[in-house]
Amino acid sequence: MFMPSVSALLKAHGTPPKEVYLDHENSGWVPPEVVEAMLPYFNEKGYGHPSITNKPGWEALEVVESTAETVAATLSVDPSLVHFVHSGTEANNLAILGSMMALKRRGKIIVSDIEHYSVLLPVLSLEDVGFGVVRAPVDEEGFVDVDVIRELVDSETVLVSVQAVNHEIGTVQRLKEIVEIVKDRNPDVIFHTDACDAYGRVPLKAEEIGVDMMTLSSHKILGPKGVGVLWVSEGVRVEPLLKGALSSQPLWPGVENVPSLVGFRKAVELAFQDGLSRVSTLRDRLINGILDRIQDTQLNGPSGEMRAPDNVNISFLHVEGEALTVELSLRGVYVSSGSACTSRVLEPSHVMLAIGKDYEAAHGSLLFKLTRYHSKGDVDYVVDQVVESVGRLREISPLGKG
């Protein structure tokens, strides 16, 4: 069996003189003030069980409740409807599988074609047990066609799930309009939105938008990994997927991850206090820097206000994305790609294919996610390194040379 030494690989890689982390799609860098807020809760206070009647337990319960209140305030919802789970993936699975288990009948489920796998895969597993599943197409910028949704929703429809913001190409869906159309066609439909990439980036007043369930993820707003949120509207029934003992969380058994909740709470406070206007300026600086200096490039997803302020996704023709991620890594720029070469089968990102990108554009795509901790200098460094990396790999490539 092939078991390479990762430590030998890291040694061969070395540490580049400057490092810029832009892979916040896949996992996040956590600001020091968030880590600092977490530390006392491992062994100074709040290390008890939130459901047990002792002081460390009550300290823990205080964290759970105040975190729910902090999150609820940002969504303008009741804190008692904010449920903590252990990741965005878990929250999406809980929303879809849990609500359908509680429904106790089969029906039709509609999802957009560019949902995250943690929405698509549980939906496809429901197809295996008799649900009808329809993947609604999107246009070339990733927008769901509201007329198609109007046609698809019928009396059999039980669940619709459409992302607020796409995780790969940053499309900000016209969610309120979509929800209105769905509810107008069939008011009994449960509407779920995966808002992991929207939270802290675009306005998200859950009840005003009209959704019934909303997923959030801590690491997507620079909180620690290991916290997800499912907000469930009053009256919508969801069965917990995991069964176990004692918890303050009706939808998730087991002891709450209190230190991570503290970190998440801090991350939410910071995200909503700082605002994101500076990030969209950096986003456009990165996009324009790359598109102006490199030929045969394509911006994937919309530009301007209908694009998430932190998202940059660009295809570099004639080069393969995984090689680009490795080349950039050697130069201290950490990003990910929609290339098939990072997956088990010869299939690039389903999002890129759904927006009509050809295979070369999909294989050669890079995803950058900016944060308010990045500077103009970081962006300029990244542009320089991308220019050189694409240049080098195009020299190696037989494609695009006429």
Add this chain to the structure above:
Amino acid sequence: MSTRVPLPYTPTVLELFRNPKNMGKMENPDASAQAGSPACGDVISIYLRIAREGDEDVIEEAKFESYGCAANIAAASILTEIVKGKSLRDAWEIGWEDVAERLGGLPPVKRHCSILAVGGLRRAIRHYYEKSRPEWLPEDLTTVEKQALEEEEMIERLYGGMIGRE
């Protein structure tokens, strides 16, 4: 539906990716071939300069171009090193396992990179003997050639209608 898997590389792959040997197009090669397709994200071009030495056709120089991942570039690079100075008859015997071994091993999901490199080499050798096939060169496609062809055909079959080039 694809799921991502961890893809650690060996230091050898990283080193060859960083400093590939024999990289670039060869002008007027005596034999050349391409394997793979842009659709599946892997293309390797192999170029050979060949000279007659005694009874053998010997590879004097080999070069490559690659559109593909780091493993793909490393596999093509190491193959051009291995074949240099070898007769075409000996070069024909190089298996994808030899290339993978020289790279310090390849994860199963990356084996096709090595298969594509060897498939490309064999295609170039066949190209050289297009007009007169020596006895040692099998008439039928070998397994590795078939596998390279299968990868190209599979992607055509699965997504034929969707593949478009700029």
